[in-house]
Amino acid sequence: MNTDQPILDCPTFNYYGEKPEGDIKSREIKKVPTSRVEKIRQLYFETKSSASVEFPYWYTRKWEELEGEIQIVRRAEALKSGFEHLTPAIFPGELLVMGKAQYMRGSYPMPWLSEAFFMAKEDEIYKEAMEAGRTSADEVTTMGQGGGNVTKSIGKVLSVAGKFGLRVEEMPVLLNIAKKWFNKSVDDIGHKYEQMVPGYKEKEEIMRAVICMFDSGYTLPQGREVMNYYYPLQYGIEGIKKICSEKIEQTAGYPDMDRIYFYKAVFIMLEGLQSWIKNYAKEARLMASLESNEDNKKEYLDTAERLDWLTQNPPRNFHDALQLVWTFHLAVLNEDAISGLSPGRLGQVLYPFWKRDMDNGTLTREKSIELLECMRMKFTELDCFASMGVVGGVLSGNTFNNLCIGGLTKDGESAANELEMLILESGMSCDTPQPTLSLLFDEKLPEEFLLKGVECTKIGTGYPAWISNRVAMEFLLNNYKNEGIDVEEARAWSIGGCLETSAGSWMPLELDGVTHFIPGGSAPATSVGVHFISLPKVLEAVLYDGLDKRTGRRVYPPHGNKLETYDDIWNTFKNYLKMTVDVLTLTNNIQHDVWGKISPSIINSMLKPDCLEVGKDISHQGCRYNRTFNVEICGGVNLVNSLASIKKNVFEKKNFTLDTLRQAIEENFGYISALETGAYSLTEQVKTTNYQNFLKIHKQCLDAPKFGNDDKYVDSIFKEWQEWFSSMCENYMSLYGKPMYSCQISVSTHAPMGAVTLATPDGRLCGTTFADGSVSAYPGSDKNGPYALFSSASCYNHALSQNSQLNMKIHPTAVQGREGARKFLEMIKAYLRKGGFHIQFNIVDSRMLKEAQKNPAQYRNLMVRVAGFTQYWVELGKQIQDEVVARTEYEEI
Amino acid sequence: MNHIDCKYFLAVDVFKGLCKRTKESISADEAACADFDKTPKCKHCKDFLATAEYLGMCKNKAIAYPDMRAENCKDFSWN
Numbered sequence: 001m002n003t004d005q006p007i008l009d010c011p012t013f014n015y016y017g018e019k020p021e022g023d024i025k026s027r028e029i030k031k032v033p034t035s036r037v038e039k040i041r042q043l044y045f046e047t048k049s050s051a052s053v054e055f056p057y058w059y060t061r062k063w064e065e066l067e068g069e070i071q072i073v074r075r076a077e078a079l080k081s082g083f084e085h086l087t088p089a090i091f092p093g094e095l096l097v098m099g100k101a102q103y104m105r106g107s108y109p110m111p112w113l114s115e116a117f118f119m120a121k122e123d124e125i126y127k128e129a130m131e132a133g134r135t136s137a138d139e140v141t142t143m144g145q146g147g148g149n150v151t152k153s154i155g156k157v158l159s160v161a162g163k164f165g166l167r168v169e170e171m172p173v174l175l176n177i178a179k180k181w182f183n184k185s186v187d188d189i190g191h192k193y194e195q196m197v198p199g200y201k202e203k204e205e206i207m208r209a210v211i212c213m214f215d216s217g218y219t220l221p222q223g224r225e226v227m228n229y230y231y232p233l234q235y236g237i238e239g240i241k242k243i244c245s246e247k248i249e250q251t252a253g254y255p256d257m258d259r260i261y262f263y264k265a266v267f268i269m270l271e272g273l274q275s276w277i278k279n280y281a282k283e284a285r286l287m288a289s290l291e292s293n294e295d296n297k298k299e300y301l302d303t304a305e306r307l308d309w310l311t312q313n314p315p316r317n318f319h320d321a322l323q324l325v326w327t328f329h330l331a332v333l334n335e336d337a338i339s340g341l342s343p344g345r346l347g348q349v350l351y352p353f354w355k356r357d358m359d360n361g362t363l364t365r366e367k368s369i370e371l372l373e374c375m376r377m378k379f380t381e382l383d384c385f386a387s388m389g390v391v392g393g394v395l396s397g398n399t400f401n402n403l404c405i406g407g408l409t410k411d412g413e414s415a416a417n418e419l420e421m422l423i424l425e426s427g428m429s430c431d432t433p434q435p436t437l438s439l440l441f442d443e444k445l446p447e448e449f450l451l452k453g454v455e456c457t458k459i460g461t462g463y464p465a466w467i468s469n470r471v472a473m474e475f476l477l478n479n480y481k482n483e484g485i486d487v488e489e490a491r492a493w494s495i496g497g498c499l500e501t502s503a504g505s506w507m508p509l510e511l512d513g514v515t516h517f518i519p520g521g522s523a524p525a526t527s528v529g530v531h532f533i534s535l536p537k538v539l540e541a542v543l544y545d546g547l548d549k550r551t552g553r554r555v556y557p558p559h560g561n562k563l564e565t566y567d568d569i570w571n572t573f574k575n576y577l578k579m580t581v582d583v584l585t586l587t588n589n590i591q592h593d594v595w596g597k598i599s600p601s602i603i604n605s606m607l608k609p610d611c612l613e614v615g616k617d618i619s620h621q622g623c624r625y626n627r628t629f630n631v632e633i634c635g636g637v638n639l640v641n642s643l644a645s646i647k648k649n650v651f652e653k654k655n656f657t658l659d660t661l662r663q664a665i666e667e668n669f670g671y672i673s674a675l676e677t678g679a680y681s682l683t684e685q686v687k688t689t690n691y692q693n694f695l696k697i698h699k700q701c702l703d704a705p706k707f708g709n710d711d712k713y714v715d716s717i718f719k720e721w722q723e724w725f726s727s728m729c730e731n732y733m734s735l736y737g738k739p740m741y742s743c744q745i746s747v748s749t750h751a752p753m754g755a756v757t758l759a760t761p762d763g764r765l766c767g768t769t770f771a772d773g774s775v776s777a778y779p780g781s782d783k784n785g786p787y788a789l790f791s792s793a794s795c796y797n798h799a800l801s802q803n804s805q806l807n808m809k810i811h812p813t814a815v816q817g818r819e820g821a822r823k824f825l826e827m828i829k830a831y832l833r834k835g836g837f838h839i840q841f842n843i844v845d846s847r848m849l850k851e852a853q854k855n856p857a858q859y860r861n862l863m864v865r866v867a868g869f870t871q872y873w874v875e876l877g878k879q880i881q882d883e884v885v886a887r888t889e890y891e892e893i
Numbered sequence: 894m895n896h897i898d899c900k901y902f903l904a905v906d907v908f909k910g911l912c913k914r915t916k917e918s919i920s921a922d923e924a925a926c927a928d929f930d931k932t933p934k935c936k937h938c939k940d941f942l943a944t945a946e947y948l949g950m951c952k953n954k955a956i957a958y959p960d961m962r963a964e965n966c967k968d969f970s971w972n
Contacts, residue, residue, distance in 0.1 A: 043905065046905075047905050047906045048906040048907065048908060049906075050904075050906040050907040051907075053958075053961075054961070054962065057958075057961065061955050061956075064955075084965060085965045085966065086965070087904075087962045087964065087965065089903055089904065090903075091903070091905070091911070092911070092916050102904055102962075103904055103905065103906050103907065104905050104906060105906065150907070155908075155922060156921075156922055157907045157908060165906065165907035165908065166907065167907050167960070168947075169947045169958065169959070169960045170947075170958065170960070171947070172945070172946070172947040172948050172958065173947065173948060173956060173957070173958040173961075176948070176956050177956075275965075279965055286913070287913060290901070290913050290914050
């Protein structure tokens with residue numbers, strides 16, 4: 001090969017091992033759900049995301065009536081009004097009932113958080129929001145064009161944000177309600193006060209440049225946390241109301257008066273939930289009265305009886321407990337715009353009920369699986385109404401309900417149980433995006449359980465993710481020691497959202513005179529703080545003296561540095577990153593403070609230890625653990641690969657100067673921008689006629705050392721970056737006066753952030769996605785096999801950060817059969833034992849993904865793992881689809 | 894009257910739903926059948942006054958809209 005004019009191979013995908021030929025290989029294991037759940041699933045596939053005005057209408061109406069009331073009580077009454085008026089909907093065959101709104105995939109806007117995004121584009125208010133840079137992320141986000149997304153307005157339905165359908169007859173009242181919140185929403189008031197932060201204008205430029213993905217205080221103020229179902233399971237709703245009444249008597253008139261308002265708010269809220277549940281019971285009786293089939297009639301009547309019972313009492317059995325858990329999960333989801341509300345270690349929470357029913361013969365294995373499948377459908381039907389930049393650009397339409405299995409008990413023994421084996425089984429038979437599963441790996445877990453986890457992973461849905469219990473506990477013990485966490489309590493942890501290590505507690509559930517210590521979340525939302533900083537874009541700003549080359553706008557003050565050494569580049573990068581975190585920390589703290597003042601959490605606060613004990617809601621640090629604010633980043637591997645390229649090419653080998661590199665970047669190495677071609681992976685880029693002029697420099701950039709190959713040159717840069725970044729985060733204080741920490745998950749941000757970033761010094765082209773996760777190799781650059789990738793990924797201590805995220809794509813034949821399963825498990829263990837925190841898999845033939853892009857209708861049920869979540873292929877934006885296709889496919893392990 | 898106005902309409906999404914009686918799939922905006930039974934909505938309430946297309950007032954105090962479901966409104970009263 002003539003090295004002066006290398007030919008860049010552009011296969012349709014990258015692979016390690018022998019390129020697959022012949023027929024497209026399907027995933028090995030296929031199971032089917034029970035017939036009732038399959039009918040529900042088929043109905044779900046035909047269902048579109050639907051927004052409703054019901055809840056925000058009644059919320060706003062009550063809110064206005066109570067002007068002058070104590071804020072938290074006013075909010076409770078408004079929420080109660082919303083719940084009381086929700087139209088119930090029970091779909092045929094459901095064994096678990098209730099939903100966020102009256103549609104199967106229903107959600108609703110919450111203008112008290114932010115009203116700007118769904119106002120008509122012609123509206124003056126919306127135009128102002130656009131100019132402030134608060135909607136820049138929306139502009140570079142593409143939604144998936146299939147599945148449940150309502151991508152265009154049609155007939156009497158309007159498309160909102162390219163995803164949600166809204167009835168045309170509801171739009172005028174929605175606009176009317178939205179305008180009532182103008183200058184009163186968390187967004188607006190937060191915006192007013194965040195401008196007091198010195199350097200605020202820089203924040204606006206940072207957002208406009210999409211260096212930061214979105215604000216946190218009003219977009220998704222709760223979530224990325226773990227639910228705690230203890231109080232309803234132990235006391236029932238009336239029991240909790242009784243606690244509130246007693247607490248009011250004990251505290252009324254005494255100092256720390258906010259406590260009585262909190263208890264009053266909880267009491268009011270619970271009344272609202274009781275009305276909501278009763279309405280569903282009434283609906284179940286109506287459905288029974290219309291039913292001619294006797295079995296179906298009995299089911300509806302059983303549902304009504306169960307709901308009536310649960311309006312007052314703790315659960316009597318597993319089915320009751322599951323319904324109550326589901327009801328409270330929804331209740332929290334309806335109090336705020338929330339993604340990442342994880343059920344936690346639900347199999348361990350419900351085990352005492354399940355075991356009792358199994359022992360006394362009132363429940364069978366088959367019925368358990370059917371109920372768990374019903375549960376999977378309910379979680380999958382969840383939708384979250386937020387702006388396009390959030391829903392599409394970050395979440396890819398996902399809601400991130402993470403159910404964890406495994407881990408350790410309070411006493412340090414294996415916490416895996418038979419119910420969790422059935423949770424895995426139902427995850428295979430009813431493969432849906434929610435809840436996603438995470439297996440908390442520990443050496444104490446039985447092999448049979450781990451092999452079941454592998455079997456489930458081979459289904460190809462991307463769950464369970466495999467997560468190191470030891471690394472998580474080390475992180476928690478380091479970061480929560482000042483709040484009193486000990487080893488026993490650290491064992492109660494779980495994953496919030498897609499991958500946020502979250503502190504938990506053991507709560508004493510009493511059943512038949514026996515105390516069972518069940519784990520549950522005891523910390524509030526994480527991934528609040530600083531959201532998703534695009535590291536390659538900050539590096540771009542370094543090369544261009546603080547400018548955003550895409551828009552020509554100045555983001556940072558000129559650094560004036562001649563950048564004559566590698567250390568100049570690295571130090572200037574660190575300075576720009578610090579400036580970014582400086583201003584974003586302060587502005588987001590204000591937003592969260594405003595959220596706590598205007599729109600405090602009531603139901604979630606009631607559930608989280610120790611809010612009910614101490615009489616303080618989450619925003620007053622009622623939780624047991626409060627150090628949850630973090631700094632999220634994206635594109636770390638591209639950053640490090642780029643630094644390695646600059647160090648090697650510019651400063652060591654002197655292959656070219658920085659000026660030459662800048663020119664090549666501006667010319668996109670001779671390729672057409674991905675934004676013009678609509679192809680976002682590196683493997684499908686289109687050359688210009690200018691291409692030859694940049695061949696050599698492009699190859700030199702591509703050939704520079706790349707992360708993921710156990711190459712000390714680049715891995716040492718990675719290690720230095722990780723250690724510096726984690727240490728830097730500790731210098732920043734959250735709203736609650738607690739140091740922040742680093743969080744390294746990309747979710748889907750690597751797509752829109754890549755879209756606004758020029759070509760990078762590592763050879764990546766303009767507009768294409770970054771590497772996903774935080775320790776995933778850039779597609780095609782991991783050439784030395786999985787164990788080399790693991791060595792690179794574990795070159796630093798993962799417990800320094802809240803998480804790390806590694807995605808691998810494996811061809812189905814590489815893990816086929818029992819032999820394949822055992823090799824697969826050994827490979828997973830090898831990585832976690834090396835110190836890796838997390839690993840997750842796509843088991844798929846990439847050619848199937850390419851086929852699915854061409855013929856999406858034939859692949860409605862196809863799911864892939866993106867970064868911490870599983871989503872239906874057809875509902876992913878093309879940027880993410882291209883990125884998943886381009887990931888290196890391992891043909892052998 | 895369309896299916897969406899019937900008390901036996903179970904909305905699945907903004908386009909369509911199921912008939913609670915027959916469990917068949919029906920379009921929200923197609924004409925209802927002979928078993929149609931009006932569902933409580935603001936537009937059927939004696940306290941609702943239309944003020945514009947898709948807008949009105951409830952008891953002269955609060956904005957409302959004609960097609961809002963009212964089964965759970967304790968003040969609903971057929972006009």
